[in-house]
Amino acid sequence: MHTAYTTCPLCEATCGLELTVENDRITAVRGDRQDTFSGGFLCPKGASLGALDADPDRLRTPLARRGGEFEPVSWDEAFALVDQRLNEIIAEHGRDAVGMYLGNPTVHSLAGGLYAGGLRKALGSRNVFTASTVDQMPKHVSSGLLYGGIFTIPVPDIDRTDFLLLLGADPFSSNGSLWTVPDAPGRLKALQKRGGAFVVVDPRRSRTAAAADRHLPIVPGTDVFLLLAMVNELFAASLVDLKALAPHVEGVDGVRALSEPFTPEAVASRCGIDAAEIRALTHRLARAPRAAVYGRIGTTTVEFGTVASWLVDVLNILTGNLDRPGGAMFPLPAHVRRGTGTGKGFTTGRWHSRVRGLPEVAGEFPAVTLADEIETPGPGRIRALVTVAGNPALSLPNSARLDAALSTVDFMVSVDPYLNETTRHADVILPPPPPSRRAHYDIAFLSFAVRNVAKYSRPAVPMRPGEPGEGDILLRLTGIFAGLGPDTDLDALVGLSGESEYSREERLLDARLRSGPYGLSVADLLDQPHGVDLGPLTSRVPEILRTPSGRIELCPEPIAADVPRVLEALRTPTDGLVLVGRRHLRSNNSWMHNVPALVKGKPLCTLLVNPADAERLGLQDGRAARVTSRVGEIEATVEVSADMAAGVVSLPHGWGHDRPGTRLTTAEAHPGVNVNLLTDDLALDPLSGTAVLNGVHVQVTPAQLTPSAQRAAAAAQ
Ligand SMILES: Nc1nc2c(c(=O)[nH]1)N[C@H]1C(S)=C(S)[C@@H](COP(=O)(O)OP(=O)(O)OC[C@H]3O[C@@H](n4cnc5c(=O)[nH]c(N)nc54)[C@H](O)[C@@H]3O)O[C@H]1N2
Ligand SMILES: Nc1nc2c(c(=O)[nH]1)N[C@H]1C(S)=C(S)[C@@H](COP(=O)(O)OP(=O)(O)OC[C@H]3O[C@@H](n4cnc5c(=O)[nH]c(N)nc54)[C@H](O)[C@@H]3O)O[C@H]1N2
Ligand code: SF4
Ligand SMILES: [Mo]
16 A cells, blocks of 8 residues: 555646555545645545446446447557558548547646657648637637747736636536636635725626626626727726836727727627626726636637637737736746747638538648538548547537538547447547546646646656557557557657656656756656646746737737727627536536546536526426527426526536447436537637537527427527
């Protein structure tokens, strides 16, 4: 029996864990109280890491489809099959015929952080898709345009601020996103205790909204109007004050002009928030000694995701809160070099998708068009698909269509520990080892951390002989794509030579740390199992900028060009019910419903309906409702809740574990329904290609009506 210290890989909070390991199994999980960053915080998901690790449904060997059935095969057999089939397809149809989808856990692993880029490059296909375009791509685009770098994303300096405005985020449930902030609830309560405050804008009284000093229920999809009105008011009331940032910003007048039509009065009824309230909020933000605005899923996966994401930063800049302590700041992680202050800037649309002509963004196409590229005949059609750590069959809009499309590809390989809704379509499944047998360093999330910290941990349990790590799997695939085959020298593939006492990933990380701003090494981190604290965030403008001008380009042309569309939407009245999503502390996107402790108790996948709407629509708590949208219909259990704003219903994503041919014993017993049978693959934010997952128009009727009565009831809405 021994104790191991590691970092939880399950969400962006990067909590330190203390694991008790007996006979190579995790028998207890505690928050690591000595962790320099998380201080012992632990949520129910982290607490279930042992159960997740030992899940009997987790695949232990590769599987290959033989005559319709999956059979265990050796690693060598599995890779040989992938090499043969993919290279046949590439030889016959070219590289674009192989599509790739990278899912969310790719950014939670050291292997993904180090090798996903090389994997994409070696494949050389334009048909690359990731979960970013059902998530945060609007923020990347806005940051690319403002600062020249898509990862140049400021985070609220929560521990030193006086006032936070949070839009479309529920960190009490999600534990923060693009904001690595372990124990967000504790830090928000500490803010209140020291006399500060936070305000939450959300159509649902979320757990975070319930704890806030003020909750503003907003009409879904209208944050862009609210934020423009706040900008308008800053100018109108002469509250614009860039402070130390002034010499580094251009385009302020352009922003003023863009915001002119969006007075608080003009947007109030569309947002469902009084003009006086908008003014008071703006003045509170501007007058707070130190403040920050933050927006997440409810501001990105919407019709105007990029403009809204940009406005979040515009407000921080116009109030002088960007890049100063207590405002919104840029972390300086240990593995990333300092910048030079200028660069090439950022553009999109360097090439376009074959079927819908959608622009490339950050080297990928919108995930909403994956089905089009599989279904539509012609040169460049996707005939083979590689998925890594993704479950697009549940996580992408109009998933009935995508699910059907996945069953038609000639060859599919999935790097995934489960036989689930997506991988059931694969020909070969390559399972990475469980968390206990993985090294950990957060390449992605330390760039969004509210303190500069660094932490590395070796696997808590030794790797099994002959067992490839996720890094080996990704590199062998890279070798296959590069035409070198699966047995190529993996060290050479990543530019390493000679012997070392360190693992391949450790050597690569070590090189990055040594050339990083603190000159750290892997050895330094191995000496500090609870992490190294590198201090509070520091100002980084102008060094961090990579725009051609060397300044923050506050009024980028692509954004300005999208604002007329916003104005048109403001003037176009809408009505009817809209659907939004939500997250729960015991759930994690689509893949943790197989852990009994996380799904026991009250069902999590319910349709939240405001009491007045329930009454009007004849819906009853605990009874089924039929929900219909342009693309599909589902039946969901109603939960009448005064937390929901009137006119808005909410259903979480990641459910619908009732597909045949999966191996998810617990999840299949708690299937829930897949909300993405309702979301629309034609609805997207054009600047980022991101799907509209919030603010989806739906009709809701009691499920017990006859089909014709249902149609009549839906038509009446
Ligand atoms: N309607 C609606 N849809 C949404 C959202 C929403 O809010 N509403 N949210 C969107 C967001 S933000 C996201 S990020 C996406 C997520 O979408 P995806 O990334 O497509 O899906 P996940 O549910 O995260 O599934 C992760 C997959 O990785 C596998 N996996 C788990 N751990 C590992 C590992 O260590 N290695 C490998 N190789 N595989 C692993 C799991 O078995 C699972 O198959 O969903 C999006 N879809
Ligand atoms: N427990 C748990 N934690 C997670 C995940 C999980 O599935 N479960 N997923 C992880 C992932 S991949 C991500 S991307 C992050 C996401 O992190 P968050 O963005 O904090 O996630 P949510 O909890 O979905 O919060 C989004 C909120 O936006 C609200 N909302 C919906 N539409 C609108 C709108 O139009 N305007 C406004 N203002 N609000 C709106 C919803 O009601 C919801 O409360 O969470 C991560 N952490
Ligand atoms: S908050 Fe996130 S990182 Fe922390 S224990 Fe929970 S799942 Fe893990
Ligand atoms: Mo996400």
